[in-house]
Amino acid sequence: MPYRRSAFFISDRTGITAESLGHTLLTQFDALEFKRETIPFVDTVEKARGIASHIRERAAADHHRPLVFSSIVNPDVREAVKVDEALCIDFFETFIGQIEHELHHKAELSVGKAHGVVNEERYDHRIEAVNYSLSHDDGIKMKGLDEADVILVGVSRSGKTPTCLYLALQYGIRAANYPLTPDDLGHDGLPAQLLAHRQKLFGLTIDPLRLHSIRSERRRDSKYASVDNCRYEVNEAESLFRQHGVPFLNATHKSIEEIATTIVHQAHLTRRF
Amino acid sequence: MPYRRSAFFISDRTGITAESLGHTLLTQFDALEFKRETIPFVDTVEKARGIASHIRERAAADHHRPLVFSSIVNPDVREAVKVDEALCIDFFETFIGQIEHELHHKAELSVGKAHGVVNEERYDHRIEAVNYSLSHDDGIKMKGLDEADVILVGVSRSGKTPTCLYLALQYGIRAANYPLTPDDLGHDGLPAQLLAHRQKLFGLTIDPLRLHSIRSERRRDSKYASVDNCRYEVNEAESLFRQHGVPFLNATHKSIEEIATTIVHQAHLTRRF
Known part of the structure; x- marks a missing residue:
């Protein structure tokens, strides 16, 4: 069986941000092969649970832990995507606390502003x-x-x-x-x-x-x-x-x-x- | 003086990745005003030092610490951009170690693959x-x-x-x-x-x-x-x-x-x- 990892890019909106950074990181491992999948518009806990099952199945089939790069604003949805069988990194979660602290201001936690029709x-x-x-x-x-x-x-x-x-x-x-x-x-x-x-x-x-x-x-x-x-x-x-x-x-x-x-x-x- | 922060998106290549995630994070603070600046192609320590001075000057002029979102592969260039007068977050650095560990593989640290002509x-x-x-x-x-x-x-x-x-x-x-x-x-x-x-x-x-x-x-x-x-x-x-x-x-x-x-x-x- 060739060494191959699954890589997921998951988002509550278009997935462009998760893909962009995830892709940049993975290009640093050119010797390895990744099967990439982008899953956009994961905006409910129910959808997130479905995705989590999908990731678990892939982990079992691959015999390797998938990499999951997500950018999800809603904490409940975000948590529902995470599975023990994969390396799960949420880009949004990683930084938002640090920025809140710096700005002395709470994040609004509103979804989809970045690539939505802002105005x-x-x-x-x-x-x-x-x-x-x-x-x-x-x-x-x-x-x-x-x-x-x-x-x-x-x-x-x-x-x-x-x-x-x-x-x-x-x-x-x-x-x-x-x-x-x-x-x-x-x-x-x-x-x-x-x-x-x-x-x-x-x-x-x-x-x-x-x-x-x-x-x-x-x-x-x-x-x-x-x-x-x-x-x-x-x-x-x-x-x-x-x-x-x-x-x-x-x-x-x-x-x-x-x-x-x-x-x-x-x-x-x-x-x- | 109105409350306004400078936000920089800095990259050794196009800046698209740094902008994409940085923008997503900042849209969560709609009540605040940010003066945004993207600086692409910062690929030498010398250029990085010039940018660092620019950020310091802005910090002094703004009377507020700028936010610096970077995505820079070369560690020396990355370090040269960082200044104490700003909140500096490098997206690449934050995750690359974690992924190396997961993949049991060293990152190649080659610049510009994500948005370059890969082939x-x-x-x-x-x-x-x-x-x-x-x-x-x-x-x-x-x-x-x-x-x-x-x-x-x-x-x-x-x-x-x-x-x-x-x-x-x-x-x-x-x-x-x-x-x-x-x-x-x-x-x-x-x-x-x-x-x-x-x-x-x-x-x-x-x-x-x-x-x-x-x-x-x-x-x-x-x-x-x-x-x-x-x-x-x-x-x-x-x-x-x-x-x-x-x-x-x-x-x-x-x-x-x-x-x-x-x-x-x-x-x-x-x-x-």
């Missing part, structure tokens, strides 16, 4: 930002760039669109993007449409071989996807960024989260919530 | 899912629905698009969406294009007054945005869902995270990473 204004910001990014994707619409918080610039398939959408969804930031096409490259000037918005530009670049591999998925054996062309476009784009003082980052070995967070940080963008 | 395959799944959602947004393209993991159905402005994008970005899930237009409503059958994919349908509904308010932002005083029409469309859509056994949820008081997580859970969708 409609915040929700609207995100939806508007998503709509903004969609209508200003790939240079479709160059009107309204005054409203952009940031304009991502880069060659085709350098990761602009997912990054814009992540910025909108996660931070409520209005991110437009402009693709540098072959017409924009090979000479010194920035595309005319971008000149008025130089302060908002942020460049994305990518390793030419990785670009070649991504583009080949779309159009194999095309000039567009050829190594030579990818190298040419990337070189030209980077030299344009340097020439005009456009900050840029290399997206090749970064996740969407890392790219987006780096841009927020380096461009000093203000989150809309 | 290109995972990255590709997300990008593909985003592209899929974009090309199957608002029923633009009905071809390729065989590849959809889920198809969100609902009236215009019920939250389908942001939810699809969140499912793609967060979970690598291919989510198409189909808007129920007035043509699709008022009779008993599902739209013909959806019949072959009944098992993949998931409905979104919304409170008619909230819909009225959202639609009015776009087209004030139109029939489209009128309370009567919103009420009619929502009623018809819900009756269609009920008639055809399409699971659905009411998105009115839910955040994008909650809507997406609920769909993953209820429709038993498999995350692509």
Whole structure:
């Protein structure tokens, strides 16, 4: 039987917090194999008891104690999830007392504020930002760039669109993007449409071989996807960024989260919530 | 001087984990005001010392001890962030020893795996899912629905698009969406294009007054945005869902995270990473 542990991420709401920290901890044990399961919306003692049985069964089947990472506000629900047959860590419980003590203030013990609709204004910001990014994707619409918080610039398939959408969804930031096409490259000037918005530009670049591999998925054996062309476009784009003082980052070995967070940080963008 | 505490979320990588748990904890103290600051990519002792000075200055200016929530893998960097003038909690440090003990295994202490490009395959799944959602947004393209993991159905402005994008970005899930237009409503059958994919349908509904308010932002005083029409469309859509056994949820008081997580859970969708 291979060594394999079950890992549960349990929450009274979405499970995003429990997953996020649990995942960070488990990635430190890459040599081991984990079977992961997220169980959201465990908000009654009855549901919690069902989950506890499920964990006990898994412990018996695995012949190893599962790891249970939870973030549950209600103390009764929290207790009902805990079983002796597993290592149970509740992130909320671990810290809330310490913070109450520091703040001289009792926690309200209300569930689901972190990822709930805290207020409609915040929700609207995100939806508007998503709509903004969609209508200003790939240079479709160059009107309204005054409203952009940031304009991502880069060659085709350098990761602009997912990054814009992540910025909108996660931070409520209005991110437009402009693709540098072959017409924009090979000479010194920035595309005319971008000149008025130089302060908002942020460049994305990518390793030419990785670009070649991504583009080949779309159009194999095309000039567009050829190594030579990818190298040419990337070189030209980077030299344009340097020439005009456009900050840029290399997206090749970064996740969407890392790219987006780096841009927020380096461009000093203000989150809309 | 109003009572206000500074809260810092500090990380050697994106700060998403530190923010997520820190935010969850702070929402339990709604009566208090926090000035929040996220500082990502603190990955050297030198940077950490700079941050420590910044926190000390803030403590002096605030006349209150800041709260510092960190998640830092390297012990030297972690220690360099800590200051006596603040409550410093490191999420990583708090649990890693306990987990090492449980697993009889030493943590690798490697930074940035959780939100890094763990492997290109995972990255590709997300990008593909985003592209899929974009090309199957608002029923633009009905071809390729065989590849959809889920198809969100609902009236215009019920939250389908942001939810699809969140499912793609967060979970690598291919989510198409189909808007129920007035043509699709008022009779008993599902739209013909959806019949072959009944098992993949998931409905979104919304409170008619909230819909009225959202639609009015776009087209004030139109029939489209009128309370009567919103009420009619929502009623018809819900009756269609009920008639055809399409699971659905009411998105009115839910955040994008909650809507997406609920769909993953209820429709038993498999995350692509």
